[in-house]
Amino acid sequence: MAKTVSPPELALSGRPPGRGLAGWLYSELRSAILTGRLTRGTRLPASRDFARLHGIARGTVVAVFERLQAEGYVSSRVGRGTWVNHEMLRTAAPHAAGAAPEFARRIIAGYARPKALRGLAATPPRPFQMGKPALAEFPARVWARLAARRARRLGAWLRLADDGRGYRPLREALAQHLGLTRGIHCHPDQVSLVSGTQQALDVLARFLVQPGEPVWMEDPGYFGAAVALQNAGAQLVPVPVDREGLSVAQGLEQLARPRGIYLTPAHQFPLGVAMSAARRLQVLEIASRVGAFIIEDDYDSEFRFEGRPLPALQSLDRGSTVILVGTFSKTLFPALRMGYVVMPSSLTDYFLAFQHRTQLCSVHLDQSILCDFIVEGHLGRHIRRMRNLYAGRLACLAESARRQLAGLLEIDAVRAGLYTAAYLENGMTSADAERAAFALEVDALALDRFTFKREDPRGLLLGFAAFDEKSLRQGVIQLAQALEPRTARRR
């Protein structure tokens, strides 16, 4: 027979002001059970007695007992009263706050930071950070107006059908926009909306690559793609990049039958070169011949300041080997979290099914706002404005560098993108130059961060898009100080 709890054992701590009676009683009893003050098998006093003892309405006590019973802390049977559940265990002793449980220690032990990010610390916005476009120039009022209009229609809009690829009118507008600006031929059903380049690369790598399959990777190249491919088990085959982009001949020498090829043909990351037409045709021919896919990362392609934008590699592809990835993070703003994948038509349904395993997509309010933004001509206008702005900023950077950095650092001749590569002429390694710049509060990433097998290209990456000309000039002066030979600086 279970023993009945005597009043002292059930001393309840004072009820905090404002706390409801039932909630307080429930948590007192629950805590008494969990901490073992009420051991298993212990019988609680009858609700009538309990109520009288503690000066509580009986209905409240009954409700609390029922709740404890519903949650399994106590059992009860007519005529036998209520007792602390026999199966109840004590919980483990509390860990010290923040102490890592065993499974967490395993994960921590296995963690390695990607080379591209190693030793990087967060800094306030300052030249020559790379991640952001000129957010101050974004037409936020236009966006706000479109957002408010769409939001007012949210009720009806919430019940739209959704096939998982994203808002159909946006995919139509995007297919047309890509046709006009990038020469891409695609049906809106080939377009899937995703939440940015990294998500696209991650899901594509897992969709396209089986563990152990070799994939050509530009060297130096985009580390986000390398991480995504390696996460999927790909064997990376670094292929050197020269002035015409990835060297197809060297790729063939290293591994003649890749299962896939990752490329940034419009504006190679990080060197900035555009892939030549001859190389483009070669790489398409090889992909068709060996049965490989090509991921064309079209990042940054909108911003060429000399000549016109090069059409996408996909526009030349007759073999349906190219999968195009693009993003609005740089043309509009990163917080939009919107990118797209253009898939060969034979794979669209399979890709959609695979995406559903990793992330249930749905039609999203921002998609409808972006749709209006494109259809009403704001996107084209914004890109043209930014192209002029960025061209001016790059010209300012190049001109300042010519004056201040002669013999130390030479800005590459490519006039495109939101950042530029620059090559050291002072004998420093990339890493030393990065450190020296950082010490004078200038962010200039070492090109060496983005190499796989090749030696240090001895250069820095300078982002210019997000900074006005005054900041850029000031940044160049700081950078010149950082890169001056020590002997000169000591004088």
Add this chain to the structure above:
Amino acid sequence: MAKTVSPPELALSGRPPGRGLAGWLYSELRSAILTGRLTRGTRLPASRDFARLHGIARGTVVAVFERLQAEGYVSSRVGRGTWVNHEMLRTAAPHAAGAAPEFARRIIAGYARPKALRGLAATPPRPFQMGKPALAEFPARVWARLAARRARRLGAWLRLADDGRGYRPLREALAQHLGLTRGIHCHPDQVSLVSGTQQALDVLARFLVQPGEPVWMEDPGYFGAAVALQNAGAQLVPVPVDREGLSVAQGLEQLARPRGIYLTPAHQFPLGVAMSAARRLQVLEIASRVGAFIIEDDYDSEFRFEGRPLPALQSLDRGSTVILVGTFSKTLFPALRMGYVVMPSSLTDYFLAFQHRTQLCSVHLDQSILCDFIVEGHLGRHIRRMRNLYAGRLACLAESARRQLAGLLEIDAVRAGLYTAAYLENGMTSADAERAAFALEVDALALDRFTFKREDPRGLLLGFAAFDEKSLRQGVIQLAQALEPRTARRR
């Protein structure tokens, strides 16, 4: 010496009306090169001659030649003219539209649809579909007002700092909300915003599991979790679910030292039972002892129509083994694409680093709207309203079923969630009942879809949240017809 092209070889097709001269000429020449009409080494006429021959301004011709040169189609040197690039290759013969390239055929051959989705076709919204809450009842006007207010401040807002976990004030509001409604103890830094449950499960599985590691999985259980875990290489160990949730004793018999445990303690998917307190403590004790993680999928927990919501398993966890996953897809609307992960504090930084490899998160406008929605009390109000509404809908379904489905199908006694399990009493298998229902335009998923090893539970899942009482009653009548024994129906 390269031969010069004679005029007939360069016959240009007529310029379409409205097409700019330079664009037209560029695409004609490019196409002539790509199709091989202009073979490599062929020299183009001098720009002056070319302009005269075709009646085009010389400046236009020069600009087009320069563009072709910039893109690598032609080469040019002073005194030697312009010729089609030697390295230029022919492109592969065009594939038939939609024909699958080799890499695509490999993927298609390896594709298998998850059992839970096999043979499912899309249908119009109708009882008893499960995916959606009562979208018509969502306070869309309130949301629109908050959205417009936030969108007006977009300009300043875009430049907010962002640590990758999501909008800090929302994480604070959420930590407080989870404390009040789910008994969860957490710091806002333990909360990461994600784009829904499936993304959370996918990234958690990859973060927590090494290929081949065994994970206990509820049987029957949530197929989305199974897919995510299997994608990450986990070895699933199905453990039967009974009236108290996952049977810990049977789990221990099958595999005593799992590396992880996946649970839906609040409202088991698909059976709907709540995990008993005794089982909760057992499973926590085991996880601490063997060094396993627990993923607590808190889906649906807000909607209990009898008694109060059970506190989350995480609220009992002294060993920091529980990782909680939740979503706003069911409490608010799926298109919000917003979920959250509450990580033990020892792992928050590592989890964030891992997330960056799969998806660069950023502070998102919807996050600020949701923040206002919570802080201004709309979330609590909406959940209370929906709880009443759904309780009424479930009561209506249960009452209709009692009258119409006696001897055919019995609605489970659990009063919670947006759907209910119901058990067949007419001798049909789950799959037969699903087919019969579908034939009469009623969607009722077979419980058998969600089993791993155990035998068919002979039941259906009925979603009720998104349907008004009239539709539910009509659905029950249809369902009764579908489930009646054939002999009875023939009479």
